[in-house]
Amino acid sequence: MTTSPVLDTPPHHTLVVLVENKAGVLARVAGLFARRGFNIVSLAVAPTEDDRFSRLTIVVDADSAPLYQVVQQLDKLINVVEIRELHPSHSVERELLVATVRAGPELRGQVMDLVRIFEARVLNVGSDAMMVSLSGSPSRISDFARLLQDYGIMELQRTGKVALASLDQISQQEPDAE
Amino acid sequence: MDGGQALMRSLEHEGVEVVFGLPGGAILPAYDPLLDSPLRHILVRHEQGAGHMAEGYAHATGKPGVAMVTSGPGATNIVTPLCNAFMDSVPIVVITGQVPYPAIGTDAFQECDITxxxxxxxxxxxxxxxxxDIPQTIHDAFHIATTGRPGPVLVDIPKDIIDSKNPRSQMxxxxxxxxxxxxxSPTIKGDPELVSQAVELIGKSRQPVIYSGGGILKSRAAEELLTFAELTQIPVVTTLMNRGGFPDDHPLCLGMPGMHGNYTAVTAMQEADLLIALGSRFDDRVTGKVSGFAPGAKIIHVxxxxxxxxxxxxxxxxIQGDCRHVIAAFTQALKEEGEEPRRRDAWLNTVKRWQEKYPLVYDTSPDGPLKPQFVVEKLRDNTPDDTIVCAGVGQHQMWASQYWKFNYPYTWVNSGGLGTMGFAVPAAIGAKVGRPDRMVWAIDGDGCFQMTAQELVTATTERIPIKIAILNNAYLGMVRQWQEMFYEERYSEVYLSPDLPNYSQWAESMGCVAMRIDTPEEVEPAIIKANEVDDLPVVLDFRVDAQEKVFPMVPAGASNDEIVVSPLQQ
Incomplete structure (x- = not known):
C-alpha cells in the first residue's frame, strides 16, 4: 500500500510550544522551519487559557532534522516561551477529521455502520454523498479514513493534532521544574 | 512628549552616542528631534554603509552600534548589514521608518514589510x-542585541507614532x-558537572588544541583564555573571527585554521586527540569536509x-554558557585539582616542527612584481601595534589575516560568516568613530572598494581620518584563483582593470589624500606618509601582482588532510 500524508504519519516528534500571543509569531515559527529545512507534518495553533500566550502543537518529521536541533533553534525565537516534547505514551492526543464520502442511497447504510463503530457523526447528507466527522486519537482517525477510502473520499480535511501531557506526566515533571 | 522625542530620549537612555543613518520620508519625524538631541549623527551616502559602520563601531568598542534609516528602499538597503551582523553575532540596533500604521498593508509609497x-x-x-511602547521596545531591543549570543535587532516604527503633528504620536x-x-533568558554559567567532565577530558588528553572563535571576543574572554592556555600549555588556534583574541606572538598561538589557515593550525587540529571549542561553531570554512575533520579528537564545545x-x-x-565564565571555571577547577603549568613537550615540539617546516611563504625575489603579502607586512611593521585593521572579503582579507600580527583583542574587523564584499570602508569608518584614539587601516581589494567607496565622502565630511590600502590586482582575485585552480584557467567575468576607475582621482574627488604605489621601494614611504595625515582619509592604490594566490588552501569540499601548501614548499 502506498503511503499518504493524510492516512499515514511518518516517523515524527510532537512538540508543544508555548509562544507569546503576538502578531507574526506563527510566521516566525513557520519561517524558522522552512529556512532550517525542518519539515512540519502538522501544525495546530490557538490561544491558551492565558490570553498572553498561544499554544502550538507541531508534529515534526523525525527524518528531516535531529530533534535537539529543532528544539534549540525554536528556543532561540524570542517569542517562544516553552517547548515540550510529548511522547505518545505520556500524552493525550486529539484530532478532528471532516470528510465527504461518495455514498449514494445503496451504500449509505454501510457508511452509517462505520460511523456507529467509530462513534463518528454525520454532518450532512446529499443524494450521492455524506459528510462525516470524527474526533479522536490520530491513529483512530487514520483507521477511519482508511476505511472510508473504500467508498471514495471526495474531500477530506484533518486539523492536525493537538496534544497535552497526560496527568501522570505533569505530576512527574513538577518536582523537576523547581 | 511625542514619539519622535521619545525615540531620541530612549536612545540616550541606552547610552547611545552615535547614530549612523540617512533620513527619508517615513523616518523624517525622527530627524527633527534629533536636532535637539546630544546624539551624534553621521550622514551616510548609502544605507548599507550605515549598517556596516554600526557593525565596525560594535566590533571595535563592544558597544552596540546604531543605524537609523527610512522605510522601503532605506530598509532593504540595510538588509545586507543585518544579515552580516546576524552571521557574525554583532550587536547592532537598526531603526527603520515605516509608513503610517493605518497605511500598512496598502502598498503605500515606500512601504516594505521589513519585519x-x-x-x-x-x-x-x-x-x-x-x-x-517606544521606550520599552528600544530598551528590550538593546537588551536582546547585547546579551546572550549578540546579534542585530530591528525596530520598525510607523511614521504616525513619531510625527508630532499626528495625535497618535502623543504619549x-x-x-x-x-x-x-x-x-x-540566556544561560551564562556553565553546568558545574559538565565543567568537571571537561576538565577530566583535558587531564587525559595528550594532544589537545584550543579551537577559539568569535565567542571569545564577544564574551570579552581574551584574558581568561590566556590564563587557561598558559596553565594547561595547550596550543591555541584563532579563527578568522577571533584574530586578536589570543596574541599571535605568544608561543602557544598557532594562528588561523581553515581553508586558508596556516599548515600548523590546520594540521594540529587534524592530529589532535581533544579539541576544546570555545565560542566557535565548526564553520565549513574551518572544518573542510566534516567527516574528515579532526577524526581522532574528542570534542569539548562551549x-x-x-x-x-x-x-x-x-x-x-x-557546555552551554558564556565563554568568559566557563573558561574561568575550567581554570579554577584545574587549579583546585592542583594543576601546575604543565609540560607538553612532545606535542608542542611536534607542532613546532610543522611551524618550521611550513611557515607562510610567498615569492620574495627582488625583481618581481609588487606582492600583496609584502604590502601587508610593511603595513604591519609601520603602524602602531594596536592599530585596528578592517578588511573586505576575498584574497586581501586572507592575506591581512595571515600576515598581520594581532596581539590585541578588538583590532581585527572583518566579515566572516556572510563574506560581504564592500565591508571594509564603512566598517573602518565605524571603528574609527568608536575608537578615535586608534589608527584604523582598511586593507581592501579593488573589487570590494568599488562596492562601498562612496562612504569616503562621509569620512571626509565628518573628519573621520581612516586609511585605506587597496591591494589592486585588477581582478575579483579570489574568484580568479578558483577559476585558475578548479576551472582550468577559464577566466569568466573576473577582470576589473587596474585603472578604471582611476582610484587616486576618485579618492581625491571624495576629499581624500591619495597615492599610487607600483614598486616595493615605494611601499614604506607611502605608508609613513599616510600615517602622518590625521585629518583626512587616505587611499593608497597598491598595484599588486594579479597572479598571486592565497596559500595554503584546502579545496572546497575536501578534507583538511588535503591541504595544499604554497608551490614554493611543494
Missing part, C-alpha cells in the same frame, strides 16, 4: 504600534521597566548558543 523580510536575519525584530514618557521577555552545540559535530562534552 517580515528581516525575520530570518535578525536575532529579533519589532514593529512598534503605539507611541507609548507620556515612562521609564522602561525591567525586561518582560518570558521567552528570553557556546552561549545551545543550538551550536552538536549542530555540525557531536560534542563529547557540550
Amino acid at each position: 517580515g523580510i528581516s525575520a530570518a536575519i535578525t536575532k529579533h525584530n519589532f514593529l512598534v504600534v503605539d507611541a507609548g 507620556t514618557w515612562e521609564d522602561p521597566q525591567p525586561h518582560i521577555l518570558p521567552g528570553y 557556546d552561549i548558543d545551545p543550538a551550536e552545540i552538536g549542530k555540525v559535530r557531536q560534542a563529547d562534552v557540550g
